[in-house]
Amino acid sequence: MTSRSVRIHRQLATLAACALLAVGCSKAGTAGTASDGSGAGAGAPVKVGLVYSKTGPLAAYGKQYAQGFRAGLDYATKGTGEVDGHRVELSVRDDAGDPAKAVSEAKELIGKGCTILAGSTSSGVALQVAPVAAQNKVLFISGPAAADKITGLNKYTFRSGRQSYxxxxxxxxxxxxxxxxxxxxxxxxxxxxxxxxxxxxxxxxxxxxxxxxxxxxxxxxxxxxxxxxxxxxxxxxxxxxxxxxxxxxxxxxxxxxxxxxxxxxxxxxxxxxxxxxxxxxxxxxxxxxxxxxHYFDGAAGTAVERAMSDAVTKAGAKPDIFTPDGFTAAQMIVHAVRATKGSAGDTSALVKSLEGWSFDGVKGRLTVRAEDHALLQxxxxxxxxxxxxxxxxxxxxxxxxxxxxxxxxxxxxxxx
CATH class of the missing domain: 3.40.50.2300 (Response regulator)
Structure with missing residues (x-):
């Protein structure tokens, strides 16, 4: 086994399941008002923050997630990068697989007005970021992190991947x-x-x-x-x-x-x-x-999978185990923003729009279970x-x- 293979396997085995995508993070406020920073004003941008492992032991996973997210955002917005006239602004941050760094990055983005966060390759990271999301009443969609405890952790936390169970x-x-x-x-x-x-x-x-x-x-x-x-x-x-x-x-x-x-x-x-x-x-x-x-390239045979594969391949990469997790997160965010007509500051409405939602994803029909936000797949x-x-x-x-x-x-x- 080559030294490179050893390093790869060590990284893989440490799996804990991301980059920070700020898609128009905004301050909590009254939905539909331009003053809340939520992108509720006509044409105002929606900011989403994505915190993931761009570097660190889970960087290979994080890279797949980020590639999938960008492909999913393009797919869900039909290539416009906009939701009902509101441009999606994406800010990416690196947690390096470190929960403390992830929390710091998340807080900084929230302080700048973000009300939507996505990411978390590592379970240890997700379990620390989720309480921060609840404390600040922002929507958090965890990624490849597989720990079962993430499901039902709080009403603001969802997941775009599978869990250990x-x-x-x-x-x-x-x-x-x-x-x-x-x-x-x-x-x-x-x-x-x-x-x-x-x-x-x-x-x-x-x-x-x-x-x-x-x-x-x-x-x-x-x-x-x-x-x-x-x-x-x-x-x-x-x-x-x-x-x-x-x-x-x-x-x-x-x-x-x-x-x-x-x-x-x-x-x-x-x-x-x-x-x-x-x-x-x-x-x-x-x-x-x-x-x-959970997934490998070509496993599902769905139209959505083909769309993801085409987009990722066009960008010079190849779909892998956690590419769908990023793609799914983008689908969930676009749906939530569209359901609230661009009012990303109304976090309760964002949460409600996702609970019980069924949709066609990369792996097939997916459902966000209303009771605990498990992603059934x-x-x-x-x-x-x-x-x-x-x-x-x-x-x-x-x-x-x-x-x-x-x-x-x-x-x-x-x-x-």
Whole structure:
């Protein structure tokens, strides 16, 4: 594995799910008045602020998000950059994956009048920015950040990506003949004995354990380089499903160990499909793994996906795992602004316009659940082909699309 691949995987595994897009941030005030700075006056601009990881360990994800946002803004405004005659002004800020920096940037933008914020690649960032949004009564649409706690955190916070529960439900669908019931199934989580690994174990127990599955964990010290003993333990637990959550530069060694121990012959091995740059890291095991997927280029086959892909490609990039999150955020913002006739200062009206809204997104039909602002969406099960011998470029394809209701998280009480 090259040093570049190691760096890529380390960044990927640290996933916490953005750049600051100020689209005409304005001071809270009375909707429809030109004096509130909201863009309510005839032709007045609407300012939106986008705070994302332009730099830092999640920069690759942040870049995708920002590219998707710009494509989505162009799509939702039909190339005009305006909503009902109100020009959208976009201000971008870098949080570098640091919650403290993100909060500082968000406060500065709010101080300048922003009432709409988007972004947050990292869950740690989103969980800190969301309370700031509530305190200042501004609309906040979180991006790739996957922490379940973001859903229902407060009435001003929404999300444009998926959450961890939807990932785990997608993994659970590999169990059983119908892919719906996990009762009686045996699940082993293979992970490192770290905060990242323990969080995955806890999540699987919380979701699948409560549904009747027996969940065990095989945890390896993060410093371990000989992973054969842990591959053997995973195999000896005889699970129906082996859920792998692995971080760091030993990933290739892990997949090699699982292959050498012939684990794939005795159980279904599931892990998350990350961005395209990570595909070669699976080596010869790539074609044997069952992947849960939020998104990959070409997964959905929708008209909106084609529009996003065309726009991003024209800009010299390629759609990837979190490009739709930015695109969706832009769709949500334009809808909210249009529903309030450009009065971005009426935050309550912005919030109300999004609650219960269903629309055609990149992945298909999406719905913002009114009760807790979860984004209900389809998820994918996928496979990689073209790298059976550890050579060539692995390519993903959809094995199954899970409808939004099958992977929908339970309703979370609105905290504030």
């Amino acid at each position: 939807q990932d785990i439900r997608t993994a659970a669908a590999f169990l059983g003949k119908d892919g719906k019931s996990v009762k009686g199934g045996k699940v082993t989580v293979l992970a490192q004995d770290s905060a990242f690994g323990q969080a995955n174990v806890a999540a699987v127990k919380e979701v699948l354990g409560k549904e009747g599955a027996t969940v065990k964990a095989v945890l390896a010290p993060p410093s371990a380089t000989d992973l054969t003993p842990f591959a053997r333990q995973a195999k000896s637990s005889r699970p129906d499903l082996l859920f792998v959550a692995w971080a760091g530069d030993t990933a290739s060694s892990l997949w090699t160990s699982l292959t050498q121990q012939d684990v794939f012959a005795s159980t279904k091995v599931v892990t998350g499909l990350d961005l395209a740059a990570s595909y070669p890291l699976f080596g010869p095991a790539a074609t044997k793994i069952s992947f849960l997927s 389809p998820m994918f099960q996928a496979k990689l082909t073209g790298a059976a011998a550890g050579t060539g470029t692995p390519k993903p394809s959809v094995v199954r699309t899970l409808p939004a209701d099958q992977v929908a998280p339970p309703v979370a009480p609105m905290a504030g």
